[in-house]
Amino acid sequence: MTHLRAEHVTAGYGKTPVIHDISLDVPRTCLYGIIGPNGAGKTTLFKCLSGILKPWEGSVWFGGNDIRTLPRRKIAQRAAYIPQFQWVPFPYTVEEFVLMGRYPHRDRFSALTRKDRTIVEETLEMLDLLRYKDRRLQSLSGGELQRVFLAQGLTQRPELILMDEPTAHLDISHQVNLLDMLKLLRDEYGLTVVLILHDLNIASAYCDTIALMSSGRVHACGSPEHVLTATTLEEIYQVRLVVERDPLASRPHIFFVPGKHTQKR
């Protein structure tokens, strides 16, 4: 069943369109990866999917409703967006910061309830952050911070999470840890997770569906086996590469050939 759908979406900033006529279907309860070279329009597409950027043409459907007809608070109760990099100028503690994820569910004057605090505790527990509860954000490492940002999104108790390059700046153990966590959220809680990823092998190992973007269009879309072929990737990324099956999960694994940049003349 479709959870999030883009229909012929064209959008951009100012007068320049960044994405052209994009259509895609994100089914419920899946890990959906969006990959593509820098400047392909991934983040712009994400902004349309989350409703913050209005498409010039086409429309975005979230759970059967046109996203333009949903009030932003209703969206925030059902979908969380975790940006690539969040700069927080003030020394909030982890708990204070994560608690803000409950705002969409509470009116201005209704105090946060015991239930809200329980949700925060549960989320922190799940992400192994409970011991950092009273630490200030500025004292955390990149990997810990990324988990805290995810924790804030999860306390919104969303059905859909959009994450813009969550693995950027993380070492391999934190990357695997984070993606395992997202997989668990999909399996245990039925979450739909849409991610922008740069690491093709991580995308291949974890995503159920991958959309490959290039120059503002979806170039290919489907299972990792379908999208991650040497021919397609060489064409898009202009790099020589070899695609093999990884021996454990038998998913495509990409090997780059150094020094073989295939710039078009």
Place this chain on the structure above:
Amino acid sequence: MKHPAVFLLLALILLASMALALLTGGTSLTSAHIFEALIRPEPGDLTATLVWELRLPRIATACIVGAALAQCGVVFQAILRNPLAEPYTLGVSAGGALGATLAIILGLAGLPMVVMCFAGSMISVSVVLGIASLRQFSSTTLILSGVILSFLLSSLVMFIFSVASSRDVHSSIMWIMGDLSSPGPGAMRIMIFTVFPLMAVTLCAGRDLNMLSLGDEKTYHLGGNARVMKGILLVATSLITGGCVAISGIIGFVGLLVPHLMRKITGADHRLLIPSSMLAGSSFLLLCDTFSQLVLRPIELPVGVITGMLGGLFFLVYIALVNPSEVI
């Protein structure tokens, strides 16, 4: 320390500062006389007049202006996501002062002067934000443009002084340096009808400020409307600042010092930071004001001189010592 205990302590400090301000001042009075005058004021009694017409209004003014300036500092810092923003460093106070100076020179008093103050602060906020939005400004550049605007406006004030008649100038200069001593009935009216309600609105904005401090996009994704929230809060704080300038001239750095101190004590959560900064701002300005009356007695210093020195030193130490990655 638990939060109720912190608030209790802040309230006790405020009460103590009020008592100190009541008992000391430009004129020496015995505490017994003061209590007597407080409980049973007799018309014509000198002590009673001093207490009821000078000290108590002055204490009330210091409390309100201190709370208001601290609150404005918190709001500007959160909205601009800049820990060095406050009415003084952004040039908002200077804008209000220019408006007020023009009003004084034009012979306007009362409501028209207050309106000029409001207009001045609103215009300077718009100018700073306009400059900031032209390009994506770093936090330092924003403060720099605020400080430069402040210089510019102060020069304009100086220009007006230099061509105005000397009688207007002296009273204006004393007032512009920050003077809590003579809140007239007009000032009281400004407080009650504009500054108070706006402060009440801003007091309820803790969670909006929490969201806004994470940026416009994150605000959207937490279900808030950044443009509306920012609009309301910026207008409210500019007007509060304008009102404060109309009441007591330029009192700088309260909005910088107090919120920074309170972040160390109550934490960064704006739902607690706003009320705690307001309480602490009242005590801080009250203590500064009492000090300004005592330090060179019988000469009374403008309180803006005291806060300016403290704030300037703090600013320097902050820039010199704090590790940039910790600041932001």
